[in-house]
Amino acid sequence: MNIAFIAHDKKKDEIVKLAVYYKEVLKKHVIYATGTTGQRIIDATGIEVHCFKSGPLGGDQQIGAYISDDKLDMIIFLRDPLTPQAHEPDISALLRLSDVYEIPLATNIGTAEILLGGLKNIEDIVNVVK
Numbered sequence: 001m002n003i004a005f006i007a008h009d010k011k012k013d014e015i016v017k018l019a020v021y022y023k024e025v026l027k028k029h030v031i032y033a034t035g036t037t038g039q040r041i042i043d044a045t046g047i048e049v050h051c052f053k054s055g056p057l058g059g060d061q062q063i064g065a066y067i068s069d070d071k072l073d074m075i076i077f078l079r080d081p082l083t084p085q086a087h088e089p090d091i092s093a094l095l096r097l098s099d100v101y102e103i104p105l106a107t108n109i110g111t112a113e114i115l116l117g118g119l120k121n122i123e124d125i126v127n128v129v130k
């Protein structure tokens with residue numbers, strides 16, 4: 001699967017913890033991320049991450065373009081709902097496109113754990129069947 005990781009600044013520690021916990025699962029997939037989030041995940045896990053530009057510099061739009069090109073299967077976007085973002089229109093556009101193309105999208109750690117846990121279980125099921 002192609003999975004994108006994005007986190008606002010106050011959520012970066014959370015997304016790094018998530019990536020560390022699910023590192024073995026994530027290694028089996030293609031991981032994309034906005035610039036700063038991606039670098040934080042690389043530093044903490046050593047896994048390969050294809051980094052787009054930083055969110056405020058167009059990274060959300062680049063991910064939006066990937067969604068509309070059918071290049072993403074899952075998005076983990078830990079948003080900060082308490083801090084206004086200068087690039088709010090880009091964020092809204094990304095969220096809208098994920099609904100247009102019906103891409104599974106987690107916007108908080110609770111949903112992110114369900115999605116990544118589901119991904120892990122799907123692998124377990126595939127392994128048992130093999």
Ligand SMILES: O=C(CO)COP(=O)(O)O
Pocket residue numbers: 006007008009033034035036037038053054055056059060091
């Ligand atoms: O701003 C972001 C998402 O809207 C995230 O971008 P960075 O990962 O570059 O901080």
